[in-house]
Amino acid sequence: MTRGLRVLIAVLALVAATVVLQLDLRGLLPGQVRLEAPNTMLMSPPSSGQGAPGGVSAQRPAAAAAPNAARVQLRTSAAASAPDGYVLAASVATPDGRPAAGATVTFYEVVDLLGSREMLIDSATSDGRGNASVVYLPARAGSHEIVARSTGIAKAASGEARSTLEATVTAKAYAPETPSISAFYNAVPYGVGLVVLAVWLLIAFALLGTARGVVRGARREEEKGVIA
Amino acid sequence: MDRRTRGLYIERAVWPIGRGDRNFWIAVAVLGAVVAAGVYAWIYQVQRGLWVTGLNQKVSWGFYIINCVFFIGISYGGAMTSAILRLTNAKWRAPLTRIAEATAVAALLVGAVYPIVDLGRPDRFVNIIRYAQIGSPIVWDVTAITTYMIASFVFLYLPLIPDLAVAREALSLSHRREAKLLAPVYRFLSLGWRGRPAQERALARGVGIMAVLIIPLAVSVHSVLAWLFAVTVRAEWHSTIFAPLFVLGAMFSGVAAVIVVIAAFRKVYGLQRFIEAKHFRYLSYLLIALGAAYIYFMVSEYITDGYVFEESTTPVMEALFTGPFAIAFWAFSIGGLLLPIVIAALPGRFPIARAVGASGLVIAGMWLKRFLIVVPGMAEPIMPWDWGRYSPSWVEVTITLGSAAAIPLMLILFFRFFPVMSVHELDEVEGRYEPAHAPLAPGYAPLYAGGGGDD
Amino acid sequence: MPIAFPQAEAATPPKKKRQWAMVIDLRRCDGCKKCTEACQTTHDLPQTFEWIKVFEVQDKQGGSYFMPRPCMHCENAPCLRVCPVAATFKTDEGVILVDQSRCIGCRMCMAACPYGARYFNFADPPKPPSPFAQPTPEHPVPQIKGTVGKCMLCVHNTVDGKLPACVSACGMQALWIGDLVEDVATNGTDTVRLSSLLKDNDAFRYKEELGTSPRVYYIAGHGQALQGA
Structure with a gap:
């Protein structure tokens, strides 16, 4: 099964699900998610040939959105290459379903930094078809929970959508700043240690050698004295 | 040098051994009282903590670090004077080397105590050995000072061996109680010295090694002390010239100290006949x-x-040239550097008084210079907006005075037990040494009967 | 030298390895010194111990700004190198700590620190609230007389998932704590990408020319609105 086909099936399934949801909960949960495949969807996977990761993950509507909230749907691209990163694409619609142009869509990642926080990724303004996208290259591999939130639509409260990004390509990882000559520094003490040892041996030789010479000299003389 | 002069030389070198006259006891009492005050101040500080000093968060090094550098510097001058005179085979060195070497050891013992006095937790001093981190200048210091201290003791002891034999013989003539107690000590320490050629060879080799070794060791000690400052990023300290500047400053103050000590012992021990104006001129x-x-x-x-x-x-x-430290800086530059050079260099009368006066100025000036290195370097604003302030407390002043008094006290006590001038060295430079036939030169004869002549 | 956080490991088994960093937004700092006060309260320090000290800097044009100065937690820390007994050490999360039970009080580190971030305990610290308090490098409360202490980035807080005292005390949200590995920083209210925060605002490190590679970044200015965050 090709990757495209699988994605298509998944997309259709999700569309079906959202339709059902919309029917059942009309007016109660207007911030539902509609899927739209951004251009990047057509990007081929990285040539490394890793198994195609599921580009689309479970998306869910915001739990508690206002009745007149804008409709937002979010999609994360499945593949990326540094330094560009993954495309996070959202499409925004007004509460009655028309594409909203000129809305500000802000993208966050849910992180755990001394508590759960929403880290600002970037924001973009939606075009005439209600599409807004940003490029994100995460700092670490693994799954990232992404939130898209729209503001600036007339007579609509902010709406949001969530998705998960499975990142395999990451930004340059943190590396400690170590001066290049530190390896040389680490070798120096051994050389110095040898010199110190040599000095101690020399002092010991000067003291003990002299003492031995003097004591022996005295003995030899005594022996000589006896012989004489 | 004729036989009578030589006899007098030996008499002058050994007469104070084991004796105490009134002046001696007065000197010991006065110096001892000052030292005791210093020790009391130290105990006071150890019991309470470093807040009793004038040190603070900005200026966290003060008198103790200044004194450490200063006294080790003086020690360095003593060792270098003796070693240089030996290595260059200066003929006039004989009456001077012992005093110079003893000054080196005494000043070093005082200087080496100061890093411990400076510690916030002197009880944990042994941690430096237990957890020694070899990249730290403090560890370099401890290593270098320890090595140098052992070497200074050896350098003092080895040339003393033949003179201990002289003292041993001199004491054997005496019937005083002190002599009876001291004689076995000298007998042990002199290792049965008889002036045999084999003994002379062994001694010459040992002293030669130490005279050569003591110079790089002393250089290393003072360089390491300089690096204690120079490896930091403080503007006044972070300087490539610091190590040579410290080495030179140490020699400068050390030679000055040797001049003062020699002049004092010359007067008190009556050595005018042997330590003459020319010695002071050469040292000048x-x-x-x-x-x-x-x-x-x-x-x-x-x-x-x-x-x-x-x-x-x-x-x-700015602080040094025109600012808060200007008075100290110009006092040092003119009064402690230019003026003594002029005083010592001028030809004319009173060479000894002038040498001693110049030396006194140099010693005071070099202490001031260490102050000008440590305190402005610390007070300088590293976060560039606030200067530190420092004025020493009575504890620091008392400890400083006590430690300064400890040097003459140690020297006075030392030279009540060991010959103040080197007899063996005199024989060496005067060429009077005839080991095969006269292990004890004829000049000894009037002093004691029965010595030598056993061949 | 690795340090163990036994309780923390028990609480959150797959603990992330952080590389802590701090960003100080000088545009927002109004010099109220709430950070200093919070630090002193948290660590039972006397008034003179300003582990995070707020300087009022006068520039040559007549302007002025406030500059809080914590320990920079340099990657290439001068204090760490000069310590004779390795009482100062770096955790595997990049925080420079002092083991006050080993420190001999030589103050070499104070001479070496280019930021004046270290404080010597000349006297006994103010009485701690708990008589059973056992100071550790990770929680040096109370301080030990005769040894050196400094900002330790509140590792006792971060290990419990809490913000450092100064960061949470800052009403201006001028102090950010971040993780270089996950590339995220928070000032308690906003959370941003650390690298973007630094790049977009031309952050600098104080005394960069000394090669100490501090973990504390500054964003220059005084009073301007914060952009890019």
């Missing part, structure tokens, strides 16, 4: 040369830093 030449070199180093340092108005160094320059 050494002092002048070192002082001139020090001026050169200082000019080199300040012109490099001061020519460009770098933001890091300019505040320190």
Whole structure:
């Protein structure tokens, strides 16, 4: 099964699900998610040939959105290459379903930094078809929970959508700043240690050698004295 | 040198051994009282903590670090004087080397205590050995000072061996109780010295090694002390010239101290006949040369830093030249550097008084110079907006005075037990040494009967 | 030298390895010194101990700004190198700590620190609230007389998932704590990408020319609105 086909099936399934949801909960949960495949969807996977990761993950509507909230749907691209990163694409619609142009869509990642926080990724303004996208290259591999939130639509409260990004390509990882000559520094003490040892041996030789010479000299003389 | 002079030399060198006259006891009492006051101040500080000093968060090094550098510097001068005179085979050195070597050891013992006095937790001093981190200048210091201290003791002891034999013989003539107690000690320490050729060879080799070794060791000690400052990023300290400047400053102050100590013992022990004006003149030449070199180093340092108005160094320059430290700086530059050189260099009368006067100025000036290195370097604003302040408390002043008094006290006590002038060295430079036939030269004869002549 | 956080490991088994960093937004700092006060309260320090000290800097044009100065937690820390007994050490999360039970009080580190971030305990610290308090490098409360202490980035807080005292005390949200590995920083209210925060605002490190590679970044200015965050 090709990757495209699988994605298509998944997309259709999700569309079906959202339709059902919309029917059942009309007016109660207007911030539902509609899927739209951004251009990047057509990007081929990285040539490394890793198994195609599921580009689309479970998306869910915001739990508690206002009745007149804008409709937002979010999609994360499945593949990326540094330094560009993954495309996070959202499409925004007004509460009655028309594409909203000129809305500000802000993208966050849910992180755990001394508590759960929403880290600002970037924001973009939606075009005439209600599409807004940003490029994100995460700092670490693994799954990232992404939130898209729209503001600036007339007579609509902010709406949001969530998705998960499975990142395999990451930004340059943190590396400690170590001066290049530190390896040389680490070798120096051994050389110095040898010199110190040599000095101690020399002092010991000067003291003990002299003492031995003097004591022996005295003995030899005594022996000589006896012989004489 | 004729036989009578030689006999007098030996008599002068050994007469105070084991004796105490009134002046001796007065000196010991006065110096001992000052030392005791210093020890009391130290105990006071250990019991309460370093808040009893004038040190603070900005200026966290003060008198103790100054004194450490100062006293070890003096020690260095003593060792270098003796080693240089030996290695260059200066004929006039015989009456001087012992005093110089003893000064080196006494000053070193005082200087080496100061890093411990300075510690916030002196009880944990042993941690330096337990957890020694070899990249730390403090560990370098402890290693270098320990090595140098052992070497100074050996350098003092080895040339003393033949003189201990002289003292042993001299004491054997005496019937005083002290002599009875001391004689076995000298017998043990002199290792059965008889002046045999094999003994002379062994001694010459040992002293030769130590005379050569003590110079790089002393250089290393003072370089390491300088690096304690120079490896930091503080503008006044972070300087490539620091190690040579410290070495030179140490020699300068050390030679000055040796001149003062020699003049004192010359007077008290009646050595005028052997330590003459020429000795002081020669030592003055050494002092002048070192002082001139020090001026050169200082000019080199300040012109490099001061020519460009770098933001890091300019505040320190200002503070030294015209700011709060200007009085101390110019007092040192003129009174402690230029003036002594002029006084010592002028030809004319009173060579000894002039040498001693110049030396006194140099010693005071070099202490001031260490103050000008440590305190402005610490007070200088590293976060560039606040200067530190420092004024020492009575504890620091008392400990400083006590430690300064400890040096003459140790020297007085030492020379009540060991010959103040080297007899063996006199024989060496005077060429009177005839081991095969006269292990004890004829000049000894009037002093004691029965010595030598056993061949 | 690795340090163990036994309780923390028990609480959150797959603990992330952080590389802590701090960002100080000088545009927002109004010099109220709430950070200093919070630090002193948290660590039972006397008034003179300003582990995070707020300087009022006068520039040559007559302007002024406030500059809080914590320990920079340099990657290439001068204090760490000069310590004779390795009482100062770096955790595997990049925080420079002091083991006050080993420190001999030589104050070499104070001479070496280019930021004046270290404080010597000349006297006994103010009485701690708990008589059973056992100071550790990770929680040096109370301080030990005769040894050196400094900002330790509140590792006792971060290990419990809490913000450092100064960061949470800052009403201006001028102090950010971040993780270089996950590339995220928070000032308690906003959370941003650390690298973007630094790049977009031209952050600098104080005394960069010394090669100490501090973990504390500054954003220059005084009073301007914060952009990019």
